[in-house]
Structure formats: C-alpha cells, structure tokens
Amino acid sequence: MIPMNGFTREPEALRRDELGAVERVLRSGWYILGKEVEAFEAQWATLIGTRHAVGVGNGLDAIEIALRILGIGPGDEVVTTPMTAFASVLAIMRAGAQPVLADIDPRTALLSMESVRRCIGPKTRAVLPVHLYGRVDDLKAWRALCDDAGIHLVEDCAQSHLAAWSGTRAGAAGAVGAFSFYPTKNLGALGDGGALTTSDDDLAAKARQLRNYGQSARYHHPELGMNSRLDELQAALLRARLSVLEQFTQRRRAVARSYQAGIDNPRLRLLAAPTQESSHVHHLFVVLCDERDRLAEHLRARGVETLIHYPIPVHRQPPCAGVRRDPRGLENAERHGATCLSIPCHPQLTDAEVADVIRALNEFR
Ligand SMILES: Cc1ncc(COP(=O)(O)O)c(C=O)c1O
Structure with a gap:
C-alpha cells in the first residue's frame, strides 16, 4: 500500500537526532516549561517572523487561547470556514464565542472573502481563516478586510507550517497565529503539541499566563487559566524535526x-x-x-x-x-x-x- 504518511521510512539521521533529544531531556531532570521549550519557542518565532512563539498543549488550545487573550468570549462572534477540522470551530465555542460560518472559494477550498463580508455583523470580533491543505490566500487582503472592519485576524495555521504570501509567513499576518504539532502535521511532534505566534508583547505574556493555570507568579492566579503546556520532551523532539x-x-x-x-x-x-x-x-x-x-x-x-x-x-x-x-x-x-x-x-x-x-x-x- 502507498501510505498517506511515511513516518517509519524517515531518515536514520533524524531518528538519531530524536533519540539524542529524548536522552538530553531525560538526563536534564526537567520536564515541564524549561530550556527546550524556550529554545523551540525562540526558533519558531524566528522562522515565522514574529517576536514571540508560545508553546501550548495542542492546536485546539492554541486557537482557544488566541481568542481569549484578544478578549473574545461570550456575546462575541468569530467568522470562519465550515471546511476545516472540527477543532477550529470547537475552539471558538470553548472560548465562549459563537462561530459564524462563511462559504469557501471552490477554486482553493479556502474561506471566501466575499462570503465573509456577508457574515460580518455588529457582534463580529474576529475572522479565523484556516490555511487549509497548506495554502495561504492573500494575507494582505485578509489583514485589510479585518482592519477596515475593526476586528482581529487570527490565523489557523495547523496545516501551514512555513507557508507564506509574498514573503509573509502564515502566523505572522494576523494578531495571533495558532499552530498544531499533531504528528501528521508538516512539523509534527511525537504526541500532541501546539504554539501561538504573535509580535505583541502583551498578548504573548497573556498566553503564557493562560497556558499555566492563569498564574502570573508562583501561586498567584489573577484569572482562570488552563493547563496547556508544551512539554520539554515534545519541544526537544520538535527541535530535532525542525532541522528537516x-x-x-x-x-x-x-x-x-x-x-x-x-x-x-x-x-x-x-x-x-x-x-x-x-x-x-x-x-x-x-x-x-x-x-x-x-x-x-x-x-x-x-x-x-x-x-x-x-x-x-x-x-x-x-x-x-x-x-x-x-x-x-x-x-x-x-x-x-x-x-x-x-x-x-x-x-x-x-x-x-x-x-x-x-x-x-x-x-x-
Ligand atoms: C485546521 C486545523 N485546525 C486545528 C487543528 C487542531 O489541532 P490539534 O489536533 O493539535 O488540537 C487541526 C488538527 O487536527 C487542524 O487541521
């Protein structure tokens, strides 16, 4: 059978790097929010072209956190596509907001800008384009549409690692980009993982707080957060896999x-x-x-x-x-x-x- 994924055929050199990464973490004795996550976040932010990347538990949480740090929640609407993984829409609902579904452009299967314009209403706070199948549409035009409407652009980049429009990488065009590192993604961990990208210092700080129980300093919880941390082992493996x-x-x-x-x-x-x-x-x-x-x-x-x-x-x-x-x-x-x-x-x-x-x-x- 010609398979949909070829993990077992990956190069031996990559396997050795991955085993080295696992050993490094095991020997470090530090498994949550440490040097590997910090190093991966810095590398990922540089690659995407944002000031920050914040590692989280998975792509679903990345979208939910992206919306929550923008203050989007109950009473708000987010326009997105019906042709996506259910997680895109589930994340909007988990943030407490209402998804509004626009149609797709049949030539690309990406969200249709014309349809999105018809969907934007007084409660709309953001548009969430999904860069489906690894393709980005005109990011400048999406940015302009959102700026004109006074709403946020949040990108679902779960399928679009390193994709770009005129040199701007997916994840760098909107207020926040949300990535999944589910194993089958173009950059996949050996388990669950995700990240947000943003160039806004404040939003990055909020995301770091939310992913860790809403904790501002040890044992201080000014808000209700969640447990959504990229762990050291997955971060180290992602660093190994970044090289290919x-x-x-x-x-x-x-x-x-x-x-x-x-x-x-x-x-x-x-x-x-x-x-x-x-x-x-x-x-x-x-x-x-x-x-x-x-x-x-x-x-x-x-x-x-x-x-x-x-x-x-x-x-x-x-x-x-x-x-x-x-x-x-x-x-x-x-x-x-x-x-x-x-x-x-x-x-x-x-x-x-x-x-x-x-x-x-x-x-x-
Ligand atoms: C477009 C899209 N958005 C969000 C997600 C959710 O990512 P995760 O499985 O890491 O929660 C996925 C992955 O399945 C996806 O393909």
Missing part, C-alpha cells in the same frame, strides 16, 4: 508538482495551482471527483491509500446545527465535502510511488 522541515517541505512541493503535471483525467478536477505570491506547503493534496467513493475504492484496489478532508462540513455536525451562516448558504463547502479525496503527499514518497499514484488516477474510468 525545509527539506521535507521541498519534497512535498516536488510531489505536488508531479501530481499537477501528471494527473490528466477528465473525471477528476484539481484545486487551482498556487500563484506566484502563494508559497504552498502541500500538507495535503486533494483531487475532486463526482464519484469520490468509487474513486477511493479504485485507488485502494491499486494499492493507494486515501483519506477525506473533510467529508462532513462543520455546519452538518450536531453541535453546530443552529450556528449563523452566510445567508446565501454554504453550497461550495457542501460540494467540496462530497467530492474531495486526499491522496498520498508526504516527504517519504518515492518517485516510483508518485508515478504509480498518477497512473492509478489516470486509469479511473
């Missing part, structure tokens, strides 16, 4: 280029190829097909694993049944959810495997 992130990203791009050039079947559609300004990191490669389930079965029979991101748009999930949405409906998200199929796109794929996937796709009748 650029190289792995390049390989994802090469695989995606081969797919774009080689897939040629009138039964399949591809999302628009990235423009010059958009530096795509191809967390996932998605094909669209009206007979998606039959295509998945055809690929399985030819030894190609697939997944669906995401078969059920957020507004179809029971907890979101009543949420406010674009008055013109969420038709593009519906259609995308019914036709999208993710094919293997990871750094460990061989050229022969990529060719096999292309052949299998082109042979679908």
Whole structure:
C-alpha cells in the first residue's frame, strides 16, 4: 500500500537526532516549561517572523487561547470556514464565542472573502481563516478586510507550517497565529503539541499566563487559566524535526508538482495551482471527483491509500446545527465535502510511488 504518511521510512539521521533529544531531556531532570521549550519557542518565532512563539498543549488550545487573550468570549462572534477540522470551530465555542460560518472559494477550498463580508455583523470580533491543505490566500487582503472592519485576524495555521504570501509567513499576518504539532502535521511532534505566534508583547505574556493555570507568579492566579503546556520532551523532539522541515517541505512541493503535471483525467478536477505570491506547503493534496467513493475504492484496489478532508462540513455536525451562516448558504463547502479525496503527499514518497499514484488516477474510468 502507498501510505498517506511515511513516518517509519524517515531518515536514520533524524531518528538519531530524536533519540539524542529524548536522552538530553531525560538526563536534564526537567520536564515541564524549561530550556527546550524556550529554545523551540525562540526558533519558531524566528522562522515565522514574529517576536514571540508560545508553546501550548495542542492546536485546539492554541486557537482557544488566541481568542481569549484578544478578549473574545461570550456575546462575541468569530467568522470562519465550515471546511476545516472540527477543532477550529470547537475552539471558538470553548472560548465562549459563537462561530459564524462563511462559504469557501471552490477554486482553493479556502474561506471566501466575499462570503465573509456577508457574515460580518455588529457582534463580529474576529475572522479565523484556516490555511487549509497548506495554502495561504492573500494575507494582505485578509489583514485589510479585518482592519477596515475593526476586528482581529487570527490565523489557523495547523496545516501551514512555513507557508507564506509574498514573503509573509502564515502566523505572522494576523494578531495571533495558532499552530498544531499533531504528528501528521508538516512539523509534527511525537504526541500532541501546539504554539501561538504573535509580535505583541502583551498578548504573548497573556498566553503564557493562560497556558499555566492563569498564574502570573508562583501561586498567584489573577484569572482562570488552563493547563496547556508544551512539554520539554515534545519541544526537544520538535527541535530535532525542525532541522528537516525545509527539506521535507521541498519534497512535498516536488510531489505536488508531479501530481499537477501528471494527473490528466477528465473525471477528476484539481484545486487551482498556487500563484506566484502563494508559497504552498502541500500538507495535503486533494483531487475532486463526482464519484469520490468509487474513486477511493479504485485507488485502494491499486494499492493507494486515501483519506477525506473533510467529508462532513462543520455546519452538518450536531453541535453546530443552529450556528449563523452566510445567508446565501454554504453550497461550495457542501460540494467540496462530497467530492474531495486526499491522496498520498508526504516527504517519504518515492518517485516510483508518485508515478504509480498518477497512473492509478489516470486509469479511473
Ligand atoms: C485546521 C486545523 N485546525 C486545528 C487543528 C487542531 O489541532 P490539534 O489536533 O493539535 O488540537 C487541526 C488538527 O487536527 C487542524 O487541521
């Protein structure tokens, strides 16, 4: 089977670095909020181009904390996309705010700016674009839209490590960026992990307080926080894995280029190829097909694993049944959810495997 992820095939040198990282932490005798987290935060902030990165427990918490440090909570609305991991919307609800769902642009599957404009109302405090599949849309335009409306731009960067628009990295365009380091992400830990990025000193300080029980100084709790700390072991492993992130990203791009050039079947559609300004990191490669389930079965029979991101748009999930949405409906998200199929796109794929996937796709009748 050509797998969706290739962890067991990763280079031996990376394994040695990871084992070295584990040993360093074990021998240090310090496991929570220490030097490894500090070092990783500094490296991540530099890479993203923000003054601060704050390590947290996971990507869900990163979004919740991002909203809470901006003072967003009960009575407030946050506009986002229904075509995302449920966590994006769950985080808004956990912050106590109401999600409002705008439709997607069918060419990219990213949030449609036109639809977002229709969704912004008097209670809207932020827009949360999700850089889905590793692609960022015009970050300058998102920033301008939010500035004009007097609301915050918070980026869900769970799938877009190192993606950029005209040189601005995902996570550096808005008030706060929220990252997940879930193992399958482009930069993944060996367990759960996440981070916020921001250039605002005050927001970073608030995030550090919130992630640690709302503690300002030892045993002083001016607010109700949570326990959401990136641990030393995961931070050390992330530092080891950072050393291959650029190289792995390049390989994802090469695989995606081969797919774009080689897939040629009138039964399949591809999302628009990235423009010059958009530096795509191809967390996932998605094909669209009206007979998606039959295509998945055809690929399985030819030894190609697939997944669906995401078969059920957020507004179809029971907890979101009543949420406010674009008055013109969420038709593009519906259609995308019914036709999208993710094919293997990871750094460990061989050229022969990529060719096999292309052949299998082109042979679908
Ligand atoms: C777009 C998006 N947002 C948020 C999350 C949540 O991240 P985590 O699983 O680390 O909580 C994920 C990961 O599943 C994601 O893909």
